[in-house]
Each structure stands twice: as C-alpha cells, then as structure tokens.
Amino acid sequence: MKRVLITGAAGFLGSHLCDYFIKLGFQVIGMDNLITGNLKNIEHLFPLEHFEFHHHDVSTFVHIAGDLDYILHFASPASPIDYLKIPIETLKVGSLGTLNLLGLAKEKNARILVASTSEVYGDPLVHPQNEEYYGNVSPIGPRGVYDEAKRFMESITMAYHTHHGLDTRIVRIFNTYGSRMRLNDGRVVPAFMGQALRGEDLTVFGDGSQTRSFTYIDDQIEGIYRLLMSNYHLPVNIGNPDETTILEFAEEIIKLTGTDQKITFKPLPKDDPLQRQPDISRAKEILGWEPKVHRSEGLKKVYEYFQSLSSEELSKNHRDFSANK
Secondary structure, three states: OOEEEEEOOOOHHHHHHHHHHHHOOOEEEEEEOOOOOOHHHOHHHOOOOOEEEEEOOOOOOOOOOOOOOEEEEOOOOOOHHHHHHOHHHHHHHHHHHHHHHHHHHHHHOOEEEEEEEHHHHEOOOOOOEOOOOOOEOOOOOOOHHHHHHHHHHHHHHHHHHHHHOOOEEEEEEOOEEOOOOOOOOOOHHHHHHHHHHOOOOEEEEOOOOOEEEOEEHHHHHHHHHHHHOOOOOOOEEEOOOOEEEHHHHHHHHHHHHOOOOOEEEEOOOOOOOOOOOEOOHHHHHHHOOOOOOOHHHHHHHHHHHHHOOOHHHHHHOOOOOOOOO
16 A cells, blocks of 8 residues: 655645545545644544544654655645744745655655645746746745745755655646635635625725636646656646636625625735736646636535535634735
8 A cells, every 4th residue: 555645734735635645545644733734624534544644843854654655745834824924934844844855755765746836936927827937026025935935845856856866746736726725814715705604895905907717626636646646847837727807706706605795905915916827738738637627616616615614613714814815
C-alpha cells in the first residue's frame, strides 16, 4: 500500500485530498498545526485503519517513521484575513516548512508536490496568465508575505530538483471553491454566500470590474492528482479559465440565493490583482485535464452546503473580509 503525507490536512483543500487518496486505497498521513485548519473537516477519517493524523507544525523538523511514497505540501494560510493576521507564520511555512518537507522527501526518496498559487503572478501585466509569466509582485506590500512565500517555495523546490535530483511537482492553484470553506476566511465565494445567508448586503471592493476565475473542488483535486502522477516537474496552472468580474459574480450570487440584498462598494485594497485568469494549455496538453463542473452547478452545491450550517455556525463565522480574493 502506497503511503502519502498530506500537510495542511485539516484545511479546505487538504481535507478533500485526504478523502481522495483514502478512496484510492492509499495509507494517508495527515499533518496540520490547526492554526487555520479545523479537525471537523477530517474527523470522519479518524476511525479508518488507513488514516493517521499528526498535530505538528511543518515549520519545525518533520519526522515520519517508515517508508513514504508521496508528499503533498498544502500547509499554508490561503486567505487574506489569515495571512495578514499571521504574516510571520505564513512566510515560515512557505520557506522553512517547504525546506523541511523537501529534506524529508530526499530522505525517503519520495515524490513531493508543492501547492503554489496564482498569487505568484501578482497584479498581472499579462492576460491570461501562463506559466512562463514571471509576475508583477511587490515583495514589501501587504500581500507580499503570501506571494513571496509561494515564490520562494517554487524556487527552493526547483533547486532541490536540479541539485539533488529530487522528484518534484509544482501546482499553481487558482481560486477554488467547495464544501468546508470557512465563511469568514475572506475569499469571495464564502464571503458573498455568508452575507446572503445572513441577509446582509454584498460587499464589493473597488468598482467590481476586477476579474476572477473559479474552480470547483472536484476539478481541482483531479488536476492535482494528475500532476502528481505525471512526469512533469515545471509549474502547471490548475484553474478554470471561465473569467467573470466580481460585480457580475455578486449579481450571480444574489440570483442563486434568491435574496434581495443590494451591493455595496468599498475601496480596493492595496496590490489587489485586477485580473485573474489561467491559461491552462499546459494542463490540457500534459495532463489531459480541464475543468468539467460549470460554475452554476458548483455554486449550487456549495450554497446547499452553507445552507446546512446552523445559525450558530453562520454567526460564529461572521467577520468582515479584506478583499475579493
């Protein structure tokens, strides 16, 4: 039985990856320090023989007994609220955490996939964004703690690949949505839906002309798995090229939820990207992957998930957000 270590296992993406690999028959080791993750996301896995959980911060030395075939490094805050609140921890998990896991992969002769992000492109001057574009990022801006952590992650991963011959993969993840997202994490899908469910007006930053592209969780997980199992070591965009403006998206959420909320506007945060759309030509060619779930279908599923939350959870999750990420 193949063994896989998934860091950030109690988070949104990490928990879905744990489910996916369990269903494929892997021995799954989940690791999380729970600084932003939630054990509720993986508690259904605890009784399973082929799942184990380690409460650990990967920014410190990581030890796993026995053989290890794969490592998926998804331990990082991913929302503006989180990484602006804990900037040092965000930088450490992208740098020290990645270094520790690359060392573990080298020790175990394991293949490692690291989770990068579309944020490495910053506020892009190229549209849509392909993997050859180097980005437009401010290292000292408020978002730099996240953007530069991911850019360093890519650099050190490539260094281990070229210098040590380590078997590496780099996925650049674009906006992804699905069940288990936190309503208060600052990302646009749960933020808008949370506001609609609480009967609040939807908050759009800037004039709403900035664009985003949203990928449903099932498509994202499938793309990550295909990349892991490929023979390709350079970065690959995994995202949905179906681009929409934030204002159009807010109107779409109001129509979906059947609410009569208005849209209110706030100033655009510093360094907030004005365009975000992946060029997925590489994923199509190398992985045979492209998204299958249409946004209307995916959003309906996510709305049903958020509707299932108790009023207490909705209230507990309420917090202002800082950007339409």
